[in-house]
Amino acid sequence: MKKLINEPSTVVRDMLEGVVALSPATVLLADENVVIRSDLPEASQRKVAVLSGGGSGHEPAHAGYVGRGMLTVAVAGDVFTSPSADAVLAGIRAASGPAGALVIVKNYTGDRLNFGLAAELARADGIPVEIVVVADDVALKDTVPADRRRGIAGTVLVHKLAGAAAEQGLPLADVARVARSAADRLSSMGIALGSCTLPAVGKPGFGLGDEEIEVGLGIHGEQGVRRMPIASAEQLTSLVIETIEADGKVKSGDRVLLLVNGLGSTPPMELSIVARSAVAILERMGVTVERAWAGTFLSALDMPGFSLSLLPVSDQDLTLIDSFTDAIAWPRGGAVNKRRVLSSTAGGEDMVSSGKTTDAGTRLRKAIETIARALIAAEPQLTELDSLTGDGDLGTSMKRGAEAVLALPKESFSDVASGLMATANAMRKAIGGSSGPFYATALMRASRHLAGLDEPTAAQYSEAFLAAVQAISDLGGAKPGDRTMIDALNPAAQAFAGALAAGAPTATAWQNAIGAGIAGADATSSMRPRLGRASYLGDRAIGHPDGGAVAVTVWLRAISAFLSAFIFVH
Template sequence: MKKLINDPKAVVREMLEGTVALSPNTALIADENVVIRSDLLAAPDRKVAVLSGGGSGHEPAHAGYVGTGMLTAAVAGDVFTSPSTDAILSAIRTVSGPAGALLIVKNYTGDRLNFGLAAELVRAEGIPVEIVVVADDVALRDTVPKERRRGIAGTVLVHKLAGAAAEAGLPLEDVAGLARVAADNLGSMGVSLGSCTLPAVGKPGFVLGADEIEVGLGIHGEQGVRRMALTSADNLSNLILETMAADRAFGEGDRVVLLVNGLGSTPPLELSIITRAALSWLEAQGISVERAWTGTFLSALDMPGFSLSLMHINDELLSLLDAPTTALAWPGRGLVNNNRFAAKAADKSSVEQTSTSGHRVTSSAASARIRVGALAAADALIAAEEALTELDSVAGDGDLGSSMKRGGEAIRALPADEFTSPAGSLAAIGNALRRAIAGSSGPFYATGFLRASRHLADNPLPSPEEWAEAFSSAVQAISDLGGAKLGDRTMIDALQPAADAFTKALADGKSATQSWSEAVVAAETGAEETKTMRPRLGRASYLGERAVGSPDGGAVAVSCWIKALKTVI
């Protein structure tokens, strides 16, 4: 397992040094893995200090939450290991004054023992200390008593509330009281798509099947409460929220805040989909989501998956969450957009509603034949999805197969009455592909079809030669748009030979059927020859010689649909 580290024994210290380097309001205690605020007042003038911590591997927790209005200090243990009592003692003594300190502890045995012992020792020294234990994991509701549940991502919300209360100058008893209210009204639950890898171990802690997930996991790479088959993001979000609602009595009319947390390697794209699902479910239940945040807040190294946290809220707690903080990892106010959809898009343009001549032409046998050909080409592209994806993964971003499939499905979805004339049919196909295919393929194909449509305007029954001219004009339009020429290792390397072969064969007196057969051979040959070409355009050009040896996916896609048209020419 590859890791971007120097020495497994040094990962915690080096991680903290990197974190502090980008957070000017923090500092690192020289002989302990403790991050503190660097703007502390003299001890007699200090407000209540808020401390937390635990094992490392949960970044940006806990060091990322040190700052004015949040944590005063964060104590880091080894990866997934509680910090020592001595490290916690050093933190409390360094940042506390007569106002005392609040320790926010996640409900794990090692954390409770070491933070608890440190609290006892400093109390004997005259430093007032309160402890708030967070046990927000509702996945354990049927497994252990409530007081033995784990503390997971919802702890970050308690950090924020307590830090804001302390910054407001509230006494220790009140700060601790607000933190306990928050912890008591908090529920969290997670889902994992796979394990994580500890730097010192070098292999995953457990292995899941290709279609398996863990439900109700902790934050230390352990397995969940149960294993189940992978299902949709909506279903997973609903499962978690239904469990939390049953446990914490979230219901219609309640005011809540939502935290959507990535476990380490979940991309923002997927977290946003989960956010959408969670908000939709909560709003459907009549639950008012006052604030929501999405991101990686408390991770489990590189674990793929997410957790949701919900907390009942009132005006006082909400004002504390809204209070400013300089903590590097806190994302801001988390305002929810309640007007998420813009006005209806404009109607189709007249170009899409009509042929290029401005009026629909009566359907003809030629148009019906065009539709048969279009459907055959669509089927060929859909069937080639896997092969095109594999080719594009070698030299591109791997999305060509899915793009061509979407294009094929868009063509199949066109109603028969869109095929009103040769020009109208080509325009309809071009506009369908423009809407369906993202990336570069969509504009290229749309441009080609629309140029060919204009070339055949007002021609209800083009001759083979006129079709050849339209084909060549389409290829030229694509070349002009992207700048590609023969030999650049693009779709042009299949299109141009096919168009040239079709035109030449017709000029030589061959039938349309024979001429198109030669176009098919030319397209396939052109696509095959891209194997030896060094790419000069597109993403493949970034690979240089590494792309040589595999044919260009775009050229192969062209040869697929050109071949499919052979039966209808």
């Protein structure tokens, strides 16, 4: 187990001290794991206090939501363990005045018992207290009665609405009504791609196969209501929304809040993909998404996965949800973009076809198609190499570029120059990172060299090859010996030109180019990288050839099928 902690026994206190250190709106009780707003007035002047909490491990909940316009108090227990009644009571006493306190509890036995007991003790002290229980997990709709369902991520929306109502100065009964109404309308459901690891345990709570996921789980590392094979983000999002719809609280014509919640280790990229699907599915259902957020709001430690929460809303709810809070974890905003795609304007990038196709253009197209297929086949090898010394995207980048080239219409290859320019533009559009600009620049330079030639000679191809290599060097600054694709390209281009100049047949000259390129790529294994991401590794990159250089050898070999009799005129 690798965790950035000090001691398992101090993780909660250490975490809370870090939260408070970065949030001037909060303060931490000295003798309890209770975070409280730091700007509270004298007790007699206080508005209704809004309290929540539970076991730790759900960060940024609950301490991240303490602030004006949201929670007044967050009470933290040990990891996935309810706080004690004494800790909850300490929070109520520290933050409440005559207006009383609203306690928002997620529907777990430990939380209900300890928060409920603390509320009774506070009432005995003369503090008015109301309790609202959140039970939003629709995954349990066929398993337990509605009032026995778990409280999960949608609870955060209840925090916001209740906190805003309290900040308006509403009396306790009205603040409780706002929270209770929201809890009654709320629906949530989660899906996990794996388990989580408790600091004190040191191993995952359950195991999953490489292609398995858990559907309908809570927030404490437990298994779901069923296990199923992994599916696409679109399919999983549809599954969750269909389950919520079947539960009956969300229907066509509703206006809703949407919370796309990460369970702890789901990257923003994946949450955005889920959000995209969720918004589109809801719109197709006739549901208007008034506000939506994607991020980690209530986690289960380091669990990979997501949950969706939907809350039908009125104009009054929107006013409360939009009201100000200085709680550091509330994401603000939430407006949904209704105009999400701007039509692009086509540019005149490709050379205009003359209407006829030269034999050389046709041969070039067949050669480039063969190169593209070779690069697609080499994806695993290139990915593995780039993972060792780079960021691991070379194989997929080259495959994406190759697929774009294969999709070009035959008309793009009316002659050699047009075909090279069309290939350059396809690579540029399909590949990000460095490979796209390098190959696009090289192909464009070669295209200009061969413009106007219906049947270029081998010598003219060689000159275009040398010009293309120089274009890559000019763009990126790489020179031979820097451990880049230049270390394969430069010797290959030089060997081809030299052999032709010496009178060698084109086939022989190209075999010399292949051999020189392979030798150059192999030599990168012993080079210390000077450019690119591999340069950050220093000597750690030594022992593995450069992925970009190896990619060059893939297409050098592929061209050998189209030697002098097929491409070149000597």
